[in-house]
Amino acid sequence: MATSDEITKVLAILAASYPRFQLTKETTAAYVQLLSDLPAAALKAAAMQCATSGTFFPSVHEIRQAVADLQRNARGIPSAFEAWYDVSNGPRAETLKGLEEEGGKFYITTHTREWSHPLVERVAKLLGWPGSFPGDNPVADRAHFFKAYDSLLAEEMSSAVRHPAIQGYIDGEKKILLEAKNG
Numbered sequence: 001m002a003t004s005d006e007i008t009k010v011l012a013i014l015a016a017s018y019p020r021f022q023l024t025k026e027t028t029a030a031y032v033q034l035l036s037d038l039p040a041a042a043l044k045a046a047a048m049q050c051a052t053s054g055t056f057f058p059s060v061h062e063i064r065q066a067v068a069d070l071q072r073n074a075r076g077i078p079s080a081f082e083a084w085y086d087v088s089n090g091p092r093a094e095t096l097k098g099l100e101e102e103g104g105k106f107y108i109t110t111h112t113r114e115w116s117h118p119l120v121e122r123v124a125k126l127l128g129w130p131g132s133f134p135g136d137n138p139v140a141d142r143a144h145f146f147k148a149y150d151s152l153l154a155e156e157m158s159s160a161v162r163h164p165a166i167q168g169y170i171d172g173e174k175k176i177l178l179e180a181k182n183g
Contacts, residue, residue, distance in 0.1 A: 002040040007032045010047045014058065017051040034060045037164050042067045068157040076117065077153065080146045083120040087145060088138070090115075092130050119156065123149045 002010075011031055015023040035043060046066035050058035058066070078086065091113050098109050115121040127133040127141075127148060134141040159167075 002036055002038055002043045004032050004036070006040045007035050007043065010043055014047050014051055018057040021057040031060060034163060035063060038064070038067055038161070042070060045070050064161045064163075068161045071160055072153075072157055077119060077156075078116050080149045080153075082116065083123070083149050084142055084145055086116040086120050087124045087129065088134060088142075094130060119149070119152060123152055 008028055011023055011028055015021055038046075043063070046063050047058070049066045049070065050062055054062065094113055095110050098111070100107050100109050115124075123145065124133065127145060134145075162170075
């Protein structure tokens with residue numbers, strides 16, 4: 001995780017990239033508190049992304065969002081279009097059986113369907129794949145898939161860069177609800 005010194009250096013580079021921005025001690029302290037859970041390399045790359053693409057000094061949110069975007073690229077998460085192509089053009093079964101010949105002998109083989117990414121598989125299965133999805137209305141199926149995919153992708157990327165204090169609060173609330181449910 002990024003140290004206070006590493007974050008301060010990144011902020012100094014950002015401040016130099018935005019000459020009209022005045023970096024204060026209070027701003028530095030807030031950024032250190034809110035960014036110290038991120039890996040230093042990811043923070044540096046995100047700051048470079050923000051500095052080379054933004055008009056104004058980036059907020060904590062913008063830096064964390066840049067980290068999420070960089071992680072998405074690094075993890076090879078496909079776009080909604082690529083994911084839809086995987087679902088609509090891939091095999092329509094979880095397990096594929098085939099007949100292969102080797103040395104004059106025939107063998108029955110099975111292969112498990114390979115997805116481009118686990119998120120694509122998760123969305124497809126939530127929508128009813130392989131039984132009822134995709135159905136006989138490709139336009140509607142594509143629209144539903146895109147909406148579901150974008151929603152789950154946004155949640156996954158948000159949770160990937162969620163500050164530990166926020167995650168701690170969420171986990172605490174879940175625990176309270178679970179205890180109340182179990183009596």
